[in-house]
Amino acid sequence: MSFAAFDGTRRVPVAANEPVRTYAPHSPETKNLKLRLDRMATEQVEIPIVIGGRRIHTGNTGTVTMPCDHHHVLATYHKATPELVHEAIAASAAASAEWSSWRWEDRAAVFLRAAELLTTTWRDTINAATMLGQAKTVHQAEIDAACELIDFWRFNAQFAQDLYAEQPLSDHTMWNQLDYRPLEGFVYAVTPFNFTAIGGNLPGAPALMGNVVIWKPSATALLSSWYTMQLLEEAGLPPGVINFIPGDAAMISDIALAHRDLAGVHFTGSTGVFNSMWKTIGSNMGTYKSYPRIVGETGGKDFIVVHPSADPQAVAVGIVRGAFEYQGQKCSAASRAYVPKSMWPDVKARCVAMMAEMKQGDVRDFSNFVAAVIDQKAFNRLKGYLDDAKTSATIVAGGGYDDSKGWFIEPTIVETSDPKHRMLCEELFGPVITIHPYDDHAWRETLTLVDTTSPYALTGAIFSRDRGAVREAMSVLRQSAGNLYINDKPTGAVVGQQPFGGARGSGTNDKAGSKLNLMRWVSARNIKETFSSPLDWKYPFLG
Ligand SMILES: NC(=O)c1ccc[n+]([C@@H]2O[C@H](COP(=O)([O-])OP(=O)(O)OC[C@H]3O[C@@H](n4cnc5c(N)ncnc54)[C@H](O)[C@@H]3O)[C@@H](O)[C@H]2O)c1
Numbered sequence: 001m002s003f004a005a006f007d008g009t010r011r012v013p014v015a016a017n018e019p020v021r022t023y024a025p026h027s028p029e030t031k032n033l034k035l036r037l038d039r040m041a042t043e044q045v046e047i048p049i050v051i052g053g054r055r056i057h058t059g060n061t062g063t064v065t066m067p068c069d070h071h072h073v074l075a076t077y078h079k080a081t082p083e084l085v086h087e088a089i090a091a092s093a094a095a096s097a098e099w100s101s102w103r104w105e106d107r108a109a110v111f112l113r114a115a116e117l118l119t120t121t122w123r124d125t126i127n128a129a130t131m132l133g134q135a136k137t138v139h140q141a142e143i144d145a146a147c148e149l150i151d152f153w154r155f156n157a158q159f160a161q162d163l164y165a166e167q168p169l170s171d172h173t174m175w176n177q178l179d180y181r182p183l184e185g186f187v188y189a190v191t192p193f194n195f196t197a198i199g200g201n202l203p204g205a206p207a208l209m210g211n212v213v214i215w216k217p218s219a220t221a222l223l224s225s226w227y228t229m230q231l232l233e234e235a236g237l238p239p240g241v242i243n244f245i246p247g248d249a250a251m252i253s254d255i256a257l258a259h260r261d262l263a264g265v266h267f268t269g270s271t272g273v274f275n276s277m278w279k280t281i282g283s284n285m286g287t288y289k290s291y292p293r294i295v296g297e298t299g300g301k302d303f304i305v306v307h308p309s310a311d312p313q314a315v316a317v318g319i320v321r322g323a324f325e326y327q328g329q330k331c332s333a334a335s336r337a338y339v340p341k342s343m344w345p346d347v348k349a350r351c352v353a354m355m356a357e358m359k360q361g362d363v364r365d366f367s368n369f370v371a372a373v374i375d376q377k378a379f380n381r382l383k384g385y386l387d388d389a390k391t392s393a394t395i396v397a398g399g400g401y402d403d404s405k406g407w408f409i410e411p412t413i414v415e416t417s418d419p420k421h422r423m424l425c426e427e428l429f430g431p432v433i434t435i436h437p438y439d440d441h442a443w444r445e446t447l448t449l450v451d452t453t454s455p456y457a458l459t460g461a462i463f464s465r466d467r468g469a470v471r472e473a474m475s476v477l478r479q480s481a482g483n484l485y486i487n488d489k490p491t492g493a494v495v496g497q498q499p500f501g502g503a504r505g506s507g508t509n510d511k512a513g514s515k516l517n518l519m520r521w522v523s524a525r526n527i528k529e530t531f532s533s534p535l536d537w538k539y540p541f542l543g
């Protein structure tokens with residue numbers, strides 16, 4: 001019986017952020033990771049569908065290739081059929097009674113063990129899979145696939161404990177208890193390509209709270225997702241709690257979103273896909289047993305706004321790191337910047353000098369700072385934007401592309417005087433930032449421009465050494481970003497330190513890696529137990 005969810009006597013270990021390894025040249029950690037990369041590059045992995053713990057091979061396959069060398073096949077994956085999607089939902093239902101009856105501490109122990117396995121024996125494998133399969137440099141893989149995923153699993157156990165501890169008032173006449181039940185049905189977790197940690201967190205967070213999950217991983221992050229699934233199994237996750245269903249996203253979603261037992265959606269990806277899922281759920285209302293919880297973290301058009309008092313070197317580093325790390329393929333990536341005209345020549349010269357030193361190439365060369373974008377579709381989209389910018393704006397640096405071996409888009413700075421240029425409004429999701437130099441005296445108007453230029457509100461950064469200007473910007477931009485940074489780049493949120501998510505077109509802002517997110521995966525039942533039942537129907541004053 002799980003309803004006495006929290007008895008206050010058992011505590012999970014106090015969560016602490018996983019230290020980031022530096023992978024210095026010739027260090028043992030670098031040597032070991034390079035060995036794993038070499039071996040993985042020669043392997044041909046076969047990725048099955050996993051339903052109720054069973055491996056299923058349909059024979060209808062796709063391939064996983066390296067973005068830095070797109071002829072290189074890393075794995076073959078099997079695609080689910082409609083029948084298998086139904087089977088997975090049935091397997092999740094079968095697993096639910098047992099899993100939801102576990103004490104929460106037992107469920108937490110599975111994820112704490114998974115975190116420890118990732119810290120130790122699995123670290124090189126998941127990092128290598130993220131580097132080869134998603135084109136992350138060693139540092140970008142380490143902060144995502146190792147540290148952030150470890151942090152999600154450790155901190156969520158602690159946040160769950162805090163949530164379960166929240167109980168209503170009682171007195172000597174009655175005992176009130178909140179029973180934090182899992183949702184009734186399954187949670188559909190749909191994950192993006194760009195963060196291995198999000199792949200582990202979207203199915204993991206609902207499962208920690210006692211739910212069962214259908215996980216639809218991204219086709220372009222399948223190698224790391226498959227290893228994450230196996231790691232969770234090794235950590236003791238029972239069969240059927242998370243079912244791993246690669247395949248045609250639209251087909252799988254059509255079935256999952258029309259099912260009576262759909263209890264929730266945990267999505268991260270583009271705004272367009274999330275909107276279409278929400279519409280489908282809306283049009284299916286009436287079929288569901290309960291109102292599905294819909295949680296989605298989506299796109300961004302993240303800004304840097306610079307006050308004339310800012311430190312130009314800090315601004316240049318914020319632009320270069322914020323825009324080009326992981327090839328700008330972070331929802332948080334800086335992709336528009338507003339710089340005072342008086343400061344722009346200095347900031348521009350600093351950025352261009354940094355970019356001249358920045359190496360681009362295969363992630364297996366640890367000295368590269370930037371690598372390839374994820375696939376041909378992304379390459380073609382970005383190439384289109386760059387070609388357009390060559391005539392509609394000014395390319396300050398970069399602008400090149402080459403897909404002969406990998407999907408390489410050069411880090412690029414574009415400048416425009418048009419405050420509504422499409423490159424200042426649309427999410428590009430690549431290593432391209434557009435700068436709008438503004439008149440120094442137009443600070444206030446520029447803040448309004450930042451707030452009104454895009455439909456998104458995910459991340460943003462203010463650079464200023466004038467506290468009054470910082471306060472003014474924080475006020476005008478209050479609804480413009482769910483994660484706001486002062487004198488820092490707008491990327492790199494750390495679990496437990498900067499709970500992550502945005503509103504407007506950027507999602508439901510349920511803050512991944514926080515108690516706010518876990519609250520969405522429970523349905524509380526209140527129980528009032530009276531110790532002395534009333535035996536007279538009349539109010540006392542009625543005599
Ligand atoms: N706000 C955040 O926290 C956050 C974090 C990471 C990524 N993102 C966003 O994700 C996007 C990049 O990731 P992506 O390219 O993987 O996004 P995407 O929307 O293309 O894909 C996300 C997931 O949705 C699935 N999908 C695609 N079409 C679908 C359909 N018709 N029905 C149901 N599912 C479908 C994909 O297979 C994948 O699993 C960017 O827009 C980025 O801003 C947001």
Ligand SMILES: N[C@@H](CCC=O)C(=O)O
Pocket residue numbers: 194195329330331332490491492493494500
């Ligand atoms: N949480 C990450 C972004 C995740 C989206 O891609 C960051 O803060 O940079």
